[in-house]
Amino acid sequence: MATINDVCKATGYSKATVSRVLNGTGQVKAATRDAVLSAMQSLGYQPNAMAQALATNTSNTIGLILPHFQSSYFGSILHHAEQSTQQASKKLLVVNSRNTASGEREAVATLANQRCDAILLYSRHLSIADLAALQQSVLPPLIILNRQFEDNTLHSFGLDQRQLAEIAMQHLLSLGHRHIACITSPLASETGQIRYAVYQQMLEQQQITMQPGWVHEGTNTLASGYQAVEQLLSSQQSVSAIFACNDDMAIGAIRALFDHGLRVPQDVSVMGIDNEPAAAYAIPSLTTVSLPIVQLTQDAMTLAVSLANKEHAQTRHQTYSGELVLRESTQALTSANSSY
Amino acid sequence: MATINDVCKATGYSKATVSRVLNGTGQVKAATRDAVLSAMQSLGYQPNAMAQALATNTSNTIGLILPHFQSSYFGSILHHAEQSTQQASKKLLVVNSRNTASGEREAVATLANQRCDAILLYSRHLSIADLAALQQSVLPPLIILNRQFEDNTLHSFGLDQRQLAEIAMQHLLSLGHRHIACITSPLASETGQIRYAVYQQMLEQQQITMQPGWVHEGTNTLASGYQAVEQLLSSQQSVSAIFACNDDMAIGAIRALFDHGLRVPQDVSVMGIDNEPAAAYAIPSLTTVSLPIVQLTQDAMTLAVSLANKEHAQTRHQTYSGELVLRESTQALTSANSSY
DNA sequence: CTGAAAGCGCTTACAG
DNA sequence: CTGAAAGCGCTTACAG
Incomplete structure (x- = not known):
């Protein structure tokens, strides 16, 4: 050339x-x-962008680290991150952390070596202390996604996980359900822990004694939601509602109930979290909690771009909350299904 | 640092x-x-990877251009591309072509300036001649995804679109359906055109006269499948089966039929193409055509890596075919639904 | 086994 | 308004 x-x-x-x-x-x-x-x-x-990067000490590149790319949730983050990058005439470098702590660390190192001007890290596995230490060892500013904390060396944009789970549980409780199963997100993640903790706490507040067999740990996939219901059903526990910690698991759960002759919502109410596109078109359509993930991504990218442009920015910590989306998969407890 | x-x-x-x-x-x-x-x-x-790149004239970077990132289909490509890249100790640079011809062109230029060692371009809008010209103007080898052609300056990995559509239509015809609607993929794309052409040709072969109102152009989204059925229904046409050119549109279509009191498959059979994860968990589960997209992506990446490593490779043109996945959304024509 | 030097393709004070 | 020169952080013949 x-x-x-x-x-x-x-x-x-x-x-x-x-x-x-x-x-x-x-x-x-x-x-x-x-x-x-x-x-x-x-x-x-x-x-030659490499030569320019070397001479100017800026690569015009923003790094994005995600646990994987196989869900509409991460697809959406990716999409909006790429849009913002393109608008700012920069490039997006995408790396997968393989959903592990070491993967998160290595990904940051990789992107730092590429001299990204800023790095967005969707972190599930590193502690706040780990993250802060990582920022020390690395030049480009780190923007942490999916976590809530206060730290003046790191920026963070996260969802208010407590609030999301509370909305979901509150909805189920307000419909009169008391026997509520939970299909959790992986409990190794902070998100999984918080959502599950809220489930427990809100049952307690209502003086409901959680039964063994109500709780099944999932992996956020359709298949794991399906399996969880099969286990639930085989445990002989009767529930009138299921709180699935994400939409994919909820949809898998609904299918499993269907395969066992149980109707949603007449026999069992099911709700999820995410409001993924498929939720509106499922049969029955899924009651869920919508997440302002587009807003979160755009805000984080706006910050990333200004950091990349060396516009000095104070550390920011932003938290977003979700909204209930009422659809067909939940209904008030009736005498018909109170036996479950 | x-x-x-x-x-x-x-x-x-x-x-x-x-x-x-x-x-x-x-x-x-x-x-x-x-x-x-x-x-x-x-x-x-x-x-500093930039300095190394400049000195060695290799960036250890592979570029991937996709129309967008919002589907399980592209999520899967992205996932496996990233995996292969990581295994080869290289980096993946991802750019979005905004699903336009100019976007495809600009994306290639961008990645060429980044001195990617190889570029995978999922192309929908550029002609073969355009692509060949693009390769002339640019150093890194181009690997074209989603197209079938012969050209000795370009590599290509594509699905046999004719075969995919034939499997789907053959299935519907073999069940006895003769009044078959089609929800097409965007007709601006080669994929959309081929699938639609097969639909027409196979109806003709069976001496079936396509009725106006049977065909609706979709955008590969859930919403467009839904709308297509609403239009179909309002056109007063009676069909016993719908060939949706992808799974998302099929799922949207099923929901629309449901909302109008039509049962799938008892009243109308519906089939898609893709075999996306949700297809197996939908109610009813979706009969579809599975695509060997993982294999295709891995093969393309293997080539990309060896090209990046300057292992001289002859131009390759590979075509993949799909398989019928039988599920609940289709059934044989019966007297009950022959009136549609 | 090790070092001095040139070069990769740019940018950026500094002079003029 | 324009050019010569140094520098960005590496690699790679070429000597020794």
């Missing part, structure tokens, strides 16, 4: 002035700019 | 030998390697 030297030879100008027209910086006579531009054009010259 | 010069100062060795231990190249005395290594360790030294 053509380099800046080729443009110099073609025009007779020095690298300095070619660089100036390339970047629109400094003073350049109109005539020479035109000459340079047309030479670039005809040579098909494109500046 | 620490640079190679810091390591030199700490150890007293030159950049050349530090570089040698870093890359494990050339001869280095064990003692000096240990010294260098421990200095790197204590300094937290990490080589």
